[in-house]
């Protein structure tokens with residue numbers, strides 16, 4: 105039986121949910137009944153998201169969590185599990201972008217992007233995977249990018265390559281998690297209006313105006329992405345794993 109409240113009573117962790125897409129995901133999961141753990145490196149913003157949800161009668165707490173704290177990864181994730189006793193939904197959302205062209209990317213650019221946008225996703229998932237296996241239940245959702253599917257246009261190759269890696273590691277967790285009732289899927293946002301977008305050329309270049317380039321004639325919003333995550337985090341998607349939902353207004357059709 106599918107619970108009509110979609111994620112009622114489920115415990116969800118969203119990385120990088122102090123602002124932007126992560127914040128919208130945390131809000132949407134909380135609205136549909138999940139107990140949400142907001143995590144971010146920005147204490148003020150993360151706490152504010154949790155406080156606002158709590159003030160509206162939803163269940164949300166904030167924990168500072170740096171997704172690149174590899175040494176303490178397992179203990180941090182275990183501490184999060186202890187807050188509500190389990191973790192049903194884990195959304196790998198935290199990320200950074202870059203704009204260096206292929207002939208400009210330095211070793212340190214490359215390493216930073218792989219560490220924050222790819223390595224962190226793997227080790228966060230590995231840590232929560234143990235908890236989900238023991239529960240015989242888990243919904244893993246990873247925020248990749250349209251750039252990971254078709255190469256970085258306004259974002260750098262270091263970014264798009266890391267996001268392509270996320271698409272692949274999601275399939276690896278889908279392959280090994282299936283027998284434990286764990287699904288692993290990605291959402292690939294297109295051009296989405298957040299603080300991250302402010303550094304990208306498509307936001308300002310008249311040639312990239314959405315009426316000219318995007319079939320649905322507008323940029324995406326964090327809520328557009330959150331709606332797809334809600335579906336993948338709920339039991340409505342129980343027979344979908346290792347897959348991808350593109351949320352890009354039709355800008356890229358496979």
Ligand SMILES: NC(=O)c1ccc[n+]([C@@H]2O[C@H](COP(=O)([O-])OP(=O)(O)OC[C@H]3O[C@@H](n4cnc5c(N)ncnc54)[C@H](O)[C@@H]3O)[C@@H](O)[C@H]2O)c1
Nearest residue numbers: 120122123124125145170171197198199249293296298300
């Ligand atoms: N905005 C877009 O157009 C777009 C397009 C495709 C994919 N994405 C992806 O969506 C995700 C969210 O992006 P956004 O646009 O909301 O970005 P954003 O910059 O607005 O928010 C990112 C959040 O991640 C947090 N964060 C950064 N480093 C962290 C770390 N080490 N540990 C924990 N938290 C950290 C930040 O504090 C911030 O709250 C990212 O993975 C991004 O790559 C965004």
